[in-house]
Amino acid sequence: MNRLLDREANLLPAYMSLNDIRRLHTQKDAPPPCWTLSQNISKLEASFRPLAAMITIQAKNSLLPMVRYNHSKIWRHSQKFWNFWYVHPEKFTWESIDNVKIPFHPSQYEQQYRLLNYVISHRYSYEMLLTIMSMSTERSNQPIKNQLGTFVIKYLMEIITSNSDNDAGRNVIWQHLQVPIIQMLFHKHINLGDILKGLRAELRKKGKVTREQIVRNRDSIMWLLLQYMSAGMVAMISEVNTQFMDLFNELYVDVVFNSLEIPELTSPDCVQRFAALCIFMHAQRAAIEKNEGSVQIPRCLMAQQEKLTEIESHLSVLNFDDYQLVILINVFSILASPFDRVMACLTGDSVIEMPGSSPAAPVQAHSAIKPMSVDMLDRIKMQGKIEFSRKILNLLFQESRSQEIHPSPALVYTYTRFLVYTETERLIFRPLTGERMSANPTTNPLPSLNECIQSGSLTQLHITVEILRYRLHHVDIGSVHQAHSILLNCLNTMSNFQMVSSIRDLCFHLIQRIFTTNPHGRELWAIQLCDQPEQIVSDCEELNKCLIMAVANGSKVAMADQAGQSTQNYEEFLADILRRSPLILPFQTLRRLPDSMRIYLEQHQQSNMIPNLAQVVQNERLNFQNLMQNEAELIQRFVDPNATPVFLCIIWKLLGANVESASTNEPSSCVLSDITANGSENVQKSAENYLLHLIWDQHVIPFDQFIQVLVLRPCESPDTLIVAQLLMLNDKADGTDNPFLQRVHFLKTFPIDHFNHEDYFRYHLNYHQQFPESFNFEILATKVQQPQEPSVKPLPVYFGNVCFRMLPVIDLFIHRYLEMELAEIETPQGCLDTILDSFVSLYRFHHQPLTFVYQTLYCFTQLPAAKKRLLAVKIIREFDAVRPAFWALSEKYLAIPEENFRPEANWEPDEDYxxxxxxxxxMRIDAIGPDREFDSLSLDWRYMEFTNSVNLTVFASCIEVMTLPCSIQKVTDSLIDLIVKPDSPIPVEDIPKWFNAFGMITAHLPYEYSKVVNQAIISALNSPEMLQIQPSAVYPSHNFSFSPEEQRESDNYLARMITCVHACWSHMAIIQLTPLQKFLENQVRPILRTEMQLLFILHLISPFLSRLEKERTRILSEVVVELYQLIHQIGQQVELIHVDAIADLLYHIKYKYIGEYRPVMEKVREFIRHFPQKLRDRLKFMYTHRAGRLPNE
Incomplete structure (x- = not known):
């Protein structure tokens, strides 16, 4: 046995010996080794500390992830990305060290309560919590239940004992907790009885919690328990009755013989104050139903019960916004009477004229316009929300079938507010996306999206389209994509012009949104959707162009080109587009596409524009005049689908100017030619006025669609942008303001946060009364010599208007302008400034304003700093009036004078910035958690662009960094120096948090910033410490392992540098790590000269081999072979001192990741044959196994 433990005897790889012996003596009932053997085992274990340091991610306990909404389509991708944070579900320690029998640093064995607290404190984090604990909704076991239950109790106690004065934040965290804890209970990951018993035990501990803290939180605890207990009370009445009563008595011990004070019934808090009574009344009904006797209402709740009886007797006169109504719903959620009262209020007792109405075609809906407030919905228990949403769905879908009276705005708006609740997502959101659901569990199935289309239920379909367009916040993009595919397929068969226009606008919007979800998931989206082009490609040229650019932007942010993605990934997708709608992109657009897409399009794109358009139009115009006496033949000629689409071009010529038909491409080209080719200012002005008249007075041409077509024309000159800008900004001939500008100015009175305003629909109604819109030529029908009644009735408009529809078009306009500027195409001076000054107020209603700015800066990195700052500051500061100070852009950034961003200023930020x-x-990361300030910004993240303050701050910081007037090299070097240099002003004990922040930001910056991090690695390799020819015989762990405690004694630049890089790579998507092998080969290998340099690289790379194995096996193989190449190179130049540490690592790689995979082992064995003799002897067992496959293949 002693010989097996002797490295020099070399009977087995020491790595195998240690594992076998530890496994032998750690088995159940195994006797401990004798004392002499223990000494040898300890000595061998100690020799593996260098290996433990090599495969450890430095400061891992301080690296916290970004928590995002999990989209089902990137679920597997997210699971792999989160494997870095996996914890053992029974021990709560890092799972990566669980089966590795080597002596890691003690910090690696700590329980990761801070990580779990941080994750569960975020909204939409339950899936991530399950993933990092290797759990699923299908299975659970007792050890996990016990440990997870302990964690939940610990978390609740941290909230209770928190000394924070932020009562609003405490209420938010209690409200948020109901979702993950209820899901844990339903999936049996925790046991309610154990939670009740454990929480009571913690509350009884002396000195643990004060009575004041208990009183402050006890109603919230009851409210949390009500969410689950009311739904399953019948089943659990006998199981948890004792534990619940014990906890109740502990919480209310001070009033057990008295009556609780009746809360003020006009206060929102009164709902939580009645939570305990609600539980007891549900328990009473459950006991009766189960024939288990009666449940007595505690004496302290008697006064509340009497008050409840009084409230119930006045149900019919309760106001809609009365919290007493919510109390009744929480108590009697299975009864119809409280809901009947609510539904009556949501419907109204009269009718109103809806937007879209006209004298010739009125559109009427039920009169209620005030939805139930978000605060009231929040205070309805989960079972009440489910019952309430069922009733709303049933009524909404019934009324939408009526062609006479449409659903009330209050009903529709309340419906949309349910979309933010994950506990009702399946019932509320899935019907919008094509899944057949049921309003009643047994009867009355609701029609699916496809069935609405097939049956011609246009009102229901239009409501669905509007909700998908204007009221989606954090929802499953996979389901949205499903709806997008269904609606896209019905475009060609839909005959209602308003419906087609709305679907087209929705598809245009969703294309942008699908590819701006999670940056770490964009690569998967781009490739996955491109592999299924039939789901996203249409016959519409403009939609397909937008799709190409959205995929290109997503691929660029995902670094598809840097990762070596081939043209083949996009060939089928692009081929399908070109087959269904031939198109051509101008060179300034092509040059910024990923190489794989650009090369294919350059070879295969084809124009569908009519050659010699002017001559064709002139010929058809003559035919038109000749046929004017024969109306039937004239109509037949121009409705023929095979005819040349120049009808509107002819109308334009006859009128003096004009546009649009089933396809607006040729008319727009004709108009563009006439306006720009004629040098006469009067002629141009006349043409503009004709267009404005047709668009705004006659409503013949949809303004947003025409501008979109203009912007997407494949012109290599600024003419299209000039014409679009003229139409958006120039006054009419009669001197009145531009109609679009009038509407933009009117919208400045709109509130930004619709969810905070119960009167939001009134603003919407006022707008449409001031600026009515016509969708089906109703106005033209009334202006002919014999006025006609329109054959198609308009559909009600609940949310949209032309300004909102123009937002994605303005996005496109800005991108086309920036493309021309970078291509050095002369554009009108101040064009971007003018557009932003005129329309920036619309960005208050943009679904993703910061994401738009971020993606624009990401894809246009070469823009001048002044222009980048202009774009960022103008858009983001529109929200200053309704957001906390410096919510996005920092105070220091906004204090920088504008002139410092000009090239001649040559200004650089100082260390304070x-x-x-x-x-x-x-600071904002630190604020997340139960014992902290909960959320430093105090925003309702369910309705925000980002799901939490950390994600917002990361993207806002990236925007700042990308707009600074200094080089990428200077920016990255300054950030690295701040946290890496030993004389940094940051306290040593806090520096791991700063590494984490730096990693988050760097992972979301363009690839050029990562290159600077690589250059910093090269600089570290060339430092004097690394160039020592002969390292000491003692392994130099202090140079490579970072610990705040140890750093006080020996602060080390190299250890900080490794920790800094580990933080960056930990937050990066796997595709960002794909160039790792090329970095080693092209930049590291040429400068590697010493063993210290080699050890530095091994410490840098080795911790990430496990991630490469799970996510990119091919890259793992390449990196492993490159590491052998580096060891061989150093072994040929110097004598290796730390042979055992290197050999241990290579055995670890073999047994943990590579196995006997033939392509790798053949190359590896060739390197081993040329290793120095001492290292070759240590690795002799590498020769003896047959080749095979990688373990995970």
Whole structure:
């Protein structure tokens, strides 16, 4: 046995010996080794500390992830990305060290309560929590139940004992907790009885919690328990009755013989104050139903019960916004009477004229316009929300079938507010996306999206389209994509012009949104959707062009080109587009596409524009005049689908100017030619006025669609943008303001946050009364010599208007302008400034304003700093009036004078700015958790662009960094120096948090910033410490392992550098790590000269081999072979001192990741044959096994 433990005897790889012996002596009932053997085992274990340091991610306990909404389509991708944070479900320690029998640093064995607290404190985090704990909704076991239950109790106690004065934040965290805890209970990951018993035990501990803290939180605890207990009370009445009563008595011990004070019934808090009574009344009904006797209402709740009886007797006169109504719903959620009262209020007792109405074609709906407030919906228990949403769905879908009276705005708006509740998502959201659902569990199935289309239920379909367009916040993009595919397929068969226009606008919007979800998932989206082109490609040229650019932007942000993605990934997708709608992109657009897409399009794109358009139009115009006496033949000629689509071009010529038909491409080209070719200002002005008249007075041409077509024309000159800008900005001939500008100015009175305003629909109604819109030529029908009644009735408009529809078009306009500027195409001076000054107020209603700015800066990195700052500051500061101070852009950034961004200023930020930038993110991360301030910004993240303050701050910081007037090299070097240099002003004990913040930001910056991090690695390799020819015989762990405690004694630049890089790579998507092998080969290998340099690289790379194995096996193989190449190179130049540490690592790689995979082992064995003799002897067992496959293949 002692010989097996002797490295020099070399009977087995020491790595195998240690594992076998530890496994032998750690088995159940195994006797401990004798004392002499223990000494040898300890000595061997100690020799593996260098290996443990090599495969450890430095400061891992301080690296916290970004928590995002999990989309089902990137679920597997997210699971792989989160494997870095996996914890053992029974021990709560890092899972990566669980089966590795080597001596890691003690910090690696700590329980990761801070990580779990941080994750569960975020909204939409339940899936991530399950993933990092290797759990699923299908299975659970007792050890996990016990440990997870302990964690939940610990978390609840941290909330209760928190000394924070932020009562609003405490209420938010209690409200948020109901979702993950209820899901844990339903999936049997925790046991309610154990939670009740454990929580009571913690509350009884002396000195643990004060009575004041208990009183402050006890109603919230009852409210949390009500969410689950009311739904399953019949089943659990006998199981948890004792534990619940014990906890109740502990919480209310001070009033057990008295009556609780009746809360003020006009206060929102009164609902939580009645939570305990609600539980007891549900328990009473459950006991009766189960014939288990009666449940007595505690004496302290008697006064509340009497008050409840009084409230119930006045149900019919309760106002709609009365919290007493919510109390009744929570108590009697299975009874119809409270809901009947609510539904009556949501419907109204009269009718109103809806937007879209006209004298010739009125559109009427039920009169209620005030929805139930978000605060009231929040205070309805989960079972009440389910019952309430069922009733709304049933009524909404019944009324939408009526062609006479449409659903009330209040009903529709309340419906949309349910979309933010994950506990009702399946019932509320899935019917919008094509899944057949039921309003009643047994009867009355609701029609699916496809069935609505097939049956011609246009009102129901239009409501669905509007909700998908204007009221989606954080929902499953996979389901949205499903709806997008269904609606896209019905475009060609839909005959209602308003419906077609709305679907087209929705598809245009969803294309942008699908590819701006999670940056770490964009690569998967781009490839997965391109592999199924039939689901996203249409016959519409403009939609397909937008799709190409959205995929290109998503691929660029996902670094598809840097990762070596081939043209083949996009060939089928692009071929399908070109087959269904031939198109051509101008060179300035092509040059910024990923190489794989650009090369294919350059070879295969084809124009569908009519050659010699002017001559064709002239010939058809003559035919038109000749046929004017024969109306039937004239109509037949121009409705023929095979005819040349120049009818509107002819109308334009006859009128003096004009546009649009089933396809507006040729008319727009004709108009563009006439306006720009004629040098006469009067002629141009006349043409503009004709267009404005047709668009705004006659409503013949949809303004947003025409501008979109203009912007997407394949012109290599600024003419299209000039014409579009003229139509958006120039006054009419009669001197009145531009109609579009009038509407934009009117919208400045609109509130930004619709969810905070119960009167939001009134603003919407006022707008449409001031600026009515016509969708089916109703106005033309009334202006002919014999006025006609329109054959198609308009559909009600609940949310949209032309300004909102123009937002994605303005996005496109800005991108086309920036493309021309980078291509050095002369554009009108101040064009971007003018557009932003005129329309920036619309960005208050943009679904993703910061994401738009971020993606624009990401894809246009070469823009001048002044223009980038202009775009960012103009858009983001539109929200200053309704957001906390410096919510996005930092105070230090906004204080920088504008002139400093000009090239001649040659200005660079100082250290204070970098401290403020990173420190703000560190502070907001620290604020997340039960014992902290909960959320430093106090925003309702369910309705925000981002799901939490950390994600917002990361993207806002990236926007700041990308707009700074200094080079990428200077920016990255300044950030690295701030946290890596030993004389940094940051306290040593806090520096791991700053590494984490730096990693988050760097992972979301363009690839050029990652290159600078690589250059910093090269600089570290060339430092004097690394160039020592002969390292000491003692392994230099202090140079490579970072610990705040140890750093006080020996602060080390190299250890900080490794920790800094580990933080960056931990937050990066796997595709960002794909160039790792090329970096080693092209930049590291040429400068590698010493063993210290080699050890530095091994410490840098080795911790990420496990991630490569799970996510990119091919890259793992390449990196492993490159590591052998580096070891061989150093072995040929110097004598290796730390042979055992290197050999241990290579055995670890073999047994943990590579196995006997033939392509790797053949190359590896060739390198081993040329290793120095001492290392070759240590690795002799590498020769003896047959080749096979990688373990995970």
């Amino acid at each position: 970098w401290m403020h930038l990173l420190g703000r993110l560190v």
